[in-house]
Amino acid sequence: MAKETVVVVCPGRGTYNAPELGYLARHHGGSPWLAHFDTVRDGAGKPTLTALDGAAKFDPKLHPRGDVAAPLIHACAFLDFLELDRERFEVVAVTGNSMGWYTALACAGAVSGEHGFAIADAMGVNSQAHEPGGQAVIVMAGEDWRVDPETARAVEAACARAGVLPSIRLGGMLVVAGPETALDALNAELPPLPRPPLRLPGHGPFHTPLMQASADAARAALPADWFGTPQVPLIDGRGKVWRRFETEAAALWDYTFGHQILAPYDFTAAMTVAIREFAPDRVVLLGPGETLGGAIGQAIVALQWLDIDSKYVFSLRQEDDPFLVAMGREAQRRGVTK
Template sequence: MTRTAVLICPGRGTYNKPELGYLHRHHAQRMDLFHSFNALRAEAGQQAVTALDGADRFTVNTYSRGDVASALIYAASLADAQAVADDIEVVAVTGNSMGWYSALAAGGALSPQDGFRVVNTMGTLMQDHLIGGQLVYPFIGDDWVNDSARKEELLTEVARINAQDGHTLGLSIDLGGMLVLAGDEAGLTAFEASQPGQQDRFPMRLANHAAFHTALQAPVAAEGRARLGADLFGQPERPLIDGRGKIWWPAATDTQALWNYTLGHQVTEPYDFTRAVQTAAREFAPDLFIVAGPGATLGGAVAQSLVLADWRGLANKPAFQARQDAQPFLIAMGRDDQRALATG
């Protein structure tokens, strides 16, 4: 029996030490695809993705760089998308932040190679400019119950800091029960000083991350548009859900508008991943939510997004866990104990 699924592509921060070797472990039969990516990297004088993935040692300084992480994450996500079992019908595709580029290729709006061209170009530009930074902070507790008042309080504090002279701070990603904030050093430091520590790790700075999805990235967006033409973009083969919750439908997409969004709004305005997941749930009512690798950390944000929407009565974390334990419907391909549920 065919099951339906929404495929979700992860963003930056998902290829870490445990993921080293991911391409070789899971996709040895797709080396031709990766070699086509290597050729594009060689044109830019960059190290091959297969060499990076096959290295003996993982170092944060190297693998957190935008010009390295983006290429590896895209390669892993796209290969995972191609490995989904034949008895699973992918009815829509979305992604988080950089995962939007992967989603475009997984959904057929970009060829695998053009998708790599886009992600590698943008990842390299982000690294070359490295404007500002990002941090993560939760607004819900361990039970995942929605606390909209706390969220509003935090966003009000962000606006207050941003209004101060010499400070820039804004919402970067609405990520389930987390807020990803972005800004300059003064803005980020002011927020860290204003909030209590949570769970021994928040507020948490993200290494080698720029102020993604804010106006600070306008120079990167402009350079990206100059380097990447709208002719790369075609009609999607599957519905695509962007970082506003907008659906781009096959045979009905304005490809110029898709290019404009991808290298404009998507780069310089907040990315609402929560809304993208909730739109996927409400509009497509899939049997499964499949999170492509690498890594599995995005699964938590997907689950939280569903709980925040009270999807199918999921009011809190225990309700989600009970449903998931009875019949897994959220599958992270980056988890060895779940991978086979998606690949057959």
């Protein structure tokens, strides 16, 4: 029987929240990889992932912090990836959103599992090294998940007037970043929208030149010789595909700790390339959580893939035969794991 083809998506920050507390224990307790990650962190004098994941309650001042959230999310996603049933599913490409790029590197085999965790762990710390500033999410899509092109142009113009920069293109949403004063001024410039911009607490001005200190720290601490060629196609935050026999490891290192940190991350472009070029039978979103599912759904609607042209049609398809499988959702998880 032929295997189903899947594109795998690795989530970024903001996906390990109160409902996800205990995710590692529930799904990956006893994993040798989790034990390894704990040993690494314990040796560095950091709280282990098992301890953080096993806390009595979610701490909104601790768990979302970069140096905690990044390794937790990476471990959840990477171990989920290892649980995919490879006898039934063929991974034809891997991508990720923002911090999920580091997990995608490990899932695609461009770096080892050990180095993938070391990168995610270090970048969780490095992400806190930046000029003053933050991020906000602007929702442009309507209830049907469609984006009016005129609204999108008006939002971009408003951002330019306020002095904020595009950070992540996320389906029907735009994440912007910049100094706090610019983010404060944004509301007055924006056209009417479904809801006001949402500030992301604890987030820096990611994917902008304000992150230069983070990029410098990464280049100094994370060696280029950790990088190799991906074993499956790897789609970056520009929509570029890194293929096994075409990739220069040094160029992949340079992108990861240069452009990927300092320039906008276009997750919409990554998903567009993933779907159009690889035409997978399904898209698998790794855990924890499933908050990235909306952005993926909005990208699918924009493409009108499989005649899915609205949130309503997407929801109907998901009930009948899910095209998007979220491993953070128990019923869907069971359909793709060993």
